[in-house]
Amino acid sequence: MNHSVCKRIIALLCSLVLCCGLLAGCGGDSKKAPIPDGIYTADFSANGSMFHVNETCDGKGTLTVKDGQMTIHITMPSKNIVNLFAGLAEDAKKEGAALIEPTLDSVTYPDGITEEVYGFDLPVPYLDQEFPVAIIGTHGNWYDHNAVVSHPEPMENAG
Numbered sequence: 001m002n003h004s005v006c007k008r009i010i011a012l013l014c015s016l017v018l019c020c021g022l023l024a025g026c027g028g029d030s031k032k033a034p035i036p037d038g039i040y041t042a043d044f045s046a047n048g049s050m051f052h053v054n055e056t057c058d059g060k061g062t063l064t065v066k067d068g069q070m071t072i073h074i075t076m077p078s079k080n081i082v083n084l085f086a087g088l089a090e091d092a093k094k095e096g097a098a099l100i101e102p103t104l105d106s107v108t109y110p111d112g113i114t115e116e117v118y119g120f121d122l123p124v125p126y127l128d129q130e131f132p133v134a135i136i137g138t139h140g141n142w143y144d145h146n147a148v149v150s151h152p153e154p155m156e157n158a159g
Helices: 003-029
Strands: 038-046 060-066 069-075 081-085 103-108 114-124 131-137 142-154
Touching: 038 069, 060 142, 069 103, 081 114
Parallel strands: none
Antiparallel strands: 038 060, 038 142, 060 069, 069 114, 081 131, 103 114, 131 142
């Protein structure tokens, strides 16, 4: 192969790699939800015994889809989990990490006792597949978990 042809092939390959990188970077943030905008109930599960929804929620959270982006509100069993992070614990520890702050939720148990617990609005990258969520508790330790959001059902009277 002559020198001119090699230069053209290398230039073409470099252009191709650059275009692929640009497309991958642009496409990551524009992923749309597989369901229409609206409010749904959805199953929420995570590995490990530390990270689960309050027993009064029957394993469910409130999934909101707005402008093609999904967020699930989950109510915790207590105030022992103080922040979430959409990703890995290693990244949650970095300065400037976007930690998810708790909301104050009220739950009423079957025996009539009402308690204030924490809830969180967790971004959902996709349905029916595991995604990483890091949690930090009152003792200040980050833990990695995998969460799954599945079976969205439209909420009645959601407007």
